Amino acid sequence: MMKHNPLCNFAGLPRFSEFQVGDVKPAISSLLDQAEKIVGQVSLQQESTWDNTVEPLMRSMDQLRRAWGQVGHLNSVISSEPLRSVYNELLPKVTEFYSRLSQNKKIYQCFKDVSAAQKPLLSQERKKYLDNELRDYRLSGVDLGEREQNRYQDLSKRLASLSALFSDNVLDATDDYVLNVEERSRLEGLPAAVLFEAKAKASSLDQEGWSFTLKAPCWIPFMESCRDRSLREEMYHAYVTRASEYGNQTFDNSTTIVDILSARHEKAKLLGFDSYAHLSFATKMAAEPQRALDLMAELSDRARHRAVSELQMLSDYASSHLGMQDLMPWDISFVAQKIKEERYSFKDEDLRQYFPLRKVVEGLFDLLEDLYGISVVDEKTKAWDPNVKLFAVSDRAGSLLGYFYMDLFARDGKRPGAWMDDAIGRWKTEQHTQLPVAYLVCNFPSPSAEASDAYLSHGEVETLFHECGHVMHHLMTQIDEVGISGINGVEWDAVELPSQFMENFCWDWGIIKKISSDVSGQGHMPESLFKKMVEAKNFMSGIQTLRQVEFSVFDLRIHLGEPPKNPEEVMGLLDDIRKDLSVIPVPPYNRFPNSFSHIFAGGYAAGYYSYKWAEVLSADAFGMSQEESMSLSDIGTRFLGEVISQGGLRSSLENFIQFRGREPTIDALLQHTGLIEAVRSPA
Numbered sequence: 063m064m065k066h067n068p069l070c071n072f073a074g075l076p077r078f079s080e081f082q083v084g085d086v087k088p089a090i091s092s093l094l095d096q097a098e099k100i101v102g103q104v105s106l107q108q109e110s111t112w113d114n115t116v117e118p119l120m121r122s123m124d125q126l127r128r129a130w131g132q133v134g135h136l137n138s139v140i141s142s143e144p145l146r147s148v149y150n151e152l153l154p155k156v157t158e159f160y161s162r163l164s165q166n167k168k169i170y171q172c173f174k175d176v177s178a179a180q181k182p183l184l185s186q187e188r189k190k191y192l193d194n195e196l197r198d199y200r201l202s203g204v205d206l207g208e209r210e211q212n213r214y215q216d217l218s219k220r221l222a223s224l225s226a227l228f229s230d231n232v233l234d235a236t237d238d239y240v241l242n243v244e245e246r247s248r249l250e251g252l253p254a255a256v257l258f259e260a261k262a263k264a265s266s267l268d269q270e271g272w273s274f275t276l277k278a279p280c281w282i283p284f285m286e287s288c289r290d291r292s293l294r295e296e297m298y299h300a301y302v303t304r305a306s307e308y309g310n311q312t313f314d315n316s317t318t319i320v321d322i323l324s325a326r327h328e329k330a331k332l333l334g335f336d337s338y339a340h341l342s343f344a345t346k347m348a349a350e351p352q353r354a355l356d357l358m359a360e361l362s363d364r365a366r367h368r369a370v371s372e373l374q375m376l377s378d379y380a381s382s383h384l385g386m387q388d389l390m391p392w393d394i395s396f397v398a399q400k401i402k403e404e405r406y407s408f409k410d411e412d413l414r415q416y417f418p419l420r421k422v423v424e425g426l427f428d429l430l431e432d433l434y435g436i437s438v439v440d441e442k443t444k445a446w447d448p449n450v451k452l453f454a455v456s457d458r459a460g461s462l463l464g465y466f467y468m469d470l471f472a473r474d475g476k477r478p479g480a481w482m483d484d485a486i487g488r489w490k491t492e493q494h495t496q497l498p499v500a501y502l503v504c505n506f507p508s509p510s511a512e513a514s515d516a517y518l519s520h521g522e523v524e525t526l527f528h529e530c531g532h533v534m535h536h537l538m539t540q541i542d543e544v545g546i547s548g549i550n551g552v553e554w555d556a557v558e559l560p561s562q563f564m565e566n567f568c569w570d571w572g573i574i575k576k577i578s579s580d581v582s583g584q585g586h587m588p589e590s591l592f593k594k595m596v597e598a599k600n601f602m603s604g605i606q607t608l609r610q611v612e613f614s615v616f617d618l619r620i621h622l623g624e625p626p627k628n629p630e631e632v633m634g635l636l637d638d639i640r641k642d643l644s645v646i647p648v649p650p651y652n653r654f655p656n657s658f659s660h661i662f663a664g665g666y667a668a669g670y671y672s673y674k675w676a677e678v679l680s681a682d683a684f685g686m687s688q689e690e691s692m693s694l695s696d697i698g699t700r701f702l703g704e705v706i707s708q709g710g711l712r713s714s715l716e717n718f719i720q721f722r723g724r725e726p727t728i729d730a731l732l733q734h735t736g737l738i739e740a741v742r743s744p745a
């Protein structure tokens with residue numbers, strides 16, 4: 063094999079400083095060939111065993127995954143024309159290889175044979191890995207007869223193109239609409255930056271005046287600050303009818319939804335599930351759709367009272383301060399914003415001066431040391447950009463656990479957003495130990511030319527803590543089998559537990575004192591300001607919770623039972639749910655599902671609840687430290703032992719119960735979002 067090619071050198075850390083675009087194609091082609099060869103050899107085995115089948119397959123897959131992962135990673139963080147073009151050229155080949163493997167009946171049979179012959183003799187970790195593999199093969203349709211398998215693959219292809227169509231329609235419908243206003247007097251209240259953009263948009267369209275779009279940077283401030291009520295109504299109407307029969311017919315998603323739901327249902331039925339929701343829950347911590355529905359019912363019961371008071375508060379304020387009667391849906395953000403400005407008198411941007419990056423990172427590493435007894439040391443190694451750092455993580459006894467790269471600043475050629483990715487998974491055999499390596503990527507503003515340090519908004523501090531939680535999950539694993547070590551094999555709706563757990567510390571005064579400074583760069587931020595931040599965070603949490611619950615319940619129920627036969631049935635279900643859940647009346651033309659890309663174009667089908675699910679888990683886990691007045695080290699040791707070191711070995715519910723001593727409850731989240739306190743009426 064091509065040892066001289068840095069992408070094919072699997073000893074130790076990735077060779078980023080030696081990387082050249084010219085290496086990509088020969089490396090990936092040779093690894094794909096090698097993988098094909100092993101698949102062929104393994105399926106000819108007389109008798110399949112772990113050593114002659116599973117192990118060589120895993121080794122080859124791990125190498126392909128690591129090399130291709132590095133290419134994908136570099137394409138995300140230092141994209142260039144040549145790199146993107148070779149990535150796009152190889153992507154279909156790699157995807158095709160994996161898809162063919164998932165349909166390979168011979169390999170599936172080999173795994174079944176190993177399981178039948180050797181399972182009682184294997185370690186817990188190997189058993190679990192085999193079970194996962196067999197489950198995933200079954201879920202990809204390999205077990206079906208030839209006719210059904212063909213049908214299954216047709217449905218998968220059909221769903222891929224329907225989802226793409228759904229997403230294109232939403233984008234096109236969003237782009238298609240412009241609100242043009244010529245009278246400056248109607249635009250009172252709008253921020254200068256929004257007006258500036260709208261002016262530029264109008265001139266690009268050869269229009270007089272200002273043109274407003276439905277894209278988030280325009281739509282959100284427009285609804286929060288435009289004083290002209292009828293303009294807000296017009297924008298609201300355009301927004302909630304996107305990709306529906308009320309807008310440009312070319313982009314109408316009404317029947318796309320029905321087609322998607324029907325194909326999903328048929329797919330689930332082929333695999334022997336009652337509904338698509340049941341199929342989705344086969345790989346989830348919640349395990350049963352009913353469990354997620356129960357959680358949502360409990361949350362809505364507890365949030366309703368607060369949501370009703372919040373609505374009352376909005377409508378009182380609207381009539382007493384703004385002379386507005388009958389609060390309408392297009393008034394909610396506007397009135398809420400007015401109250402927020404009056405009460406909290408600070409903007410998120412104002413907080414940036416209190417969080418110098420160096421102090422935040424130092425405080426974060428100290429916290430990790432207190433929690434998990436680890437030390438984090440800068441390796442001062444070159445990576446893909448001069449600003450990227452590589453850190454080594456060791457335990458109390460000084461044993462090396464793994465590494466992570468930290469790439470924090472935005473730059474050209476870097477994909478926006480923040481994420482953690484797995485570069486290498488922990489894998490320990492008698493012959494060798496492969497230590498885990500992670501990428502932590504953010505897009506923070508880099509330090510200005512005069513400043514010696516960068517400054518983070520509080521939201522960015524939370525992002526850094528969040529991603530660092532994922533890094534810990536990946537690096538602190540004690541599982542030896544790579545397929546279930548770190549974040550591998552963890553249920554889809556449980557992966558956000560370790561990351562959201564870390565976010566809680568950003569709302570803890572003890573930690574804030576350590577990671578902030580005052581405006582002169584000394585001490586810490588004022589406690590009175592911190593208290594205002596907490597209040598502002600929880601402002602409108604009742605209405606927001608009900609909104610998330612409504613989306614989650616719609617997503618679950620539309621995927622349970624028989625699929626709707628026409629668009630009217632889709633809207634009928636949503637209307638029923640709204641009657642139960644929503645405190646804000648919704649006009650009959652509202653077509654929210656038509657742009658609900660998370661579930662019709664993204665990966666959240668019968669899974670939208672997982673946002674709330676993860677919040678419940680993380681708040682409940684964090685709440686333990688306060689309830690039982692545990693030290694950071696006590697809570698950290700326990701969380702490490704029962705949750706984050708366990709990888710995908712046990713179910714996440716089992717992990718949680720072992721950690722908390724009981725099943726998760728929603729009380730900690732209610733407290734954390736202020737839903738248990740009474741609503742303060744506005745001054």
Ligand SMILES: [Zn+2]
Nearest residue numbers: 528532558561
């Ligand atoms: Zn996350």
